[in-house]
Amino acid sequence: MIGPLLLCLICLLLLGFSVRLFYQGVRKSGSERVLQRLAQGQPELVPEKTQWSALERAFLRAGLGRPTDRLGIWLALWAVAMLLGLALANWVGLVLMLVVPPLALRVYVSWRYHRQVRRIVEQLPQLLDHTVRSLKSGRTLADAVMGAIDVSEDPLKTAMGRVQRNVQLGVNLPDAVNDFAELYEQDELRMFALGLKVNHRYGGNASELLENLIKLIREREQGSRQLRALTGETRMTAWVLGSLPLILVGYFMLSNPGYMLGMWNDDGGRQMLIIAVCLQVTGCLALWRMLRSV
Numbered sequence: 226m227i228g229p230l231l232l233c234l235i236c237l238l239l240l241g242f243s244v245r246l247f248y249q250g251v252r253k254s255g256s257e258r259v260l261q262r263l264a265q266g267q268p269e270l271v272p273e274k275t276q277w278s279a280l281e282r283a284f285l286r287a288g289l290g291r292p293t294d295r296l297g298i299w300l301a302l303w304a305v306a307m308l309l310g311l312a313l314a315n316w317v318g319l320v321l322m323l324v325v326p327p328l329a330l331r332v333y334v335s336w337r338y339h340r341q342v343r344r345i346v347e348q349l350p351q352l353l354d355h356t357v358r359s360l361k362s363g364r365t366l367a368d369a370v371m372g373a374i375d376v377s378e379d380p381l382k383t384a385m386g387r388v389q390r391n392v393q394l395g396v397n398l399p400d401a402v403n404d405f406a407e408l409y410e411q412d413e414l415r416m417f418a419l420g421l422k423v424n425h426r427y428g429g430n431a432s433e434l435l436e437n438l439i440k441l442i443r444e445r446e447q448g449s450r451q452l453r454a455l456t457g458e459t460r461m462t463a464w465v466l467g468s469l470p471l472i473l474v475g476y477f478m479l480s481n482p483g484y485m486l487g488m489w490n491d492d493g494g495r496q497m498l499i500i501a502v503c504l505q506v507t508g509c510l511a512l513w514r515m516l517r518s519v
Contacts, residue, residue: 286409287337288380341380346413346446348381350439353417357439360432366424367398384409399425413442463512470505 281291303326310318352373359369371392374385387408391401399422406414420438424431477485488494 282408283334283338286341287334288341288383289334289337341384342409342411345381345384345409346411346442348377349413349417350442352377352381352385353435353439353442357432357435360435366421366431367392370398370402370421397425413445416441460516463516467509467512470501 284290303322306326307319307322310322312318314321352370355373355376356366356369359372360366364372371389374382374389377385385405388398388401388405391404392398396404399418402414402421403418406418416438420434423429424434474485485498488498
């Protein structure tokens, strides 16, 4: 009896969501569509800060766009997943569907952000080298940087499109690059912004400054690789300690499922398993924090 009711509830939710989207599409006037077409390719205004600013910042840094564009769809899918979890596994499924999707999203966004930043830093010396060559050919610093952005590859070109839009809106180049560096919170980008700010305020040989910055970034990258090689044993030990309990549980479920199921069906055994899971999660978080400090 519960299954059909849940399916009816899911159908009603999806129907209501589709009606809402249709109503929003009807309300959008023709003038708004014309203005949107005219705004394509034009400089984007700085969006106003909202209560979703932190979430939008995380998605922008990961190269995923703005989450508010499809927020209703994702919330509806999350609600459907929780209802399915409740129907299939009672309160345990509901709790899992309530906790696992946000955690998985957080891990995915963090992974995308770190991969994006790593690729941006790897491409930054090429952009600076192109800027130096343009400066030596007689171009101004702002024109050299804008030209280097145009010939760059993704993800650096897409990420630094923020700098181009700000410059087109009238922001000076050092402030635009500083805003870009603060968005990604990376030391190499902050050094680039600081070098431009010093050159803008006090003058000097910009090409020599950028050449020294290229050398510094490459030395930092080389040092980071050496550090990863030296700490490889420590990181492997942490992975083994974190994954060993999960491997043992999987082995018990494959070889003797009654052992784990017997503990789960017993009140005392269930409490022990829940405590073990909490301790495992705490230990994994502690190992992760220790690895980040290395």
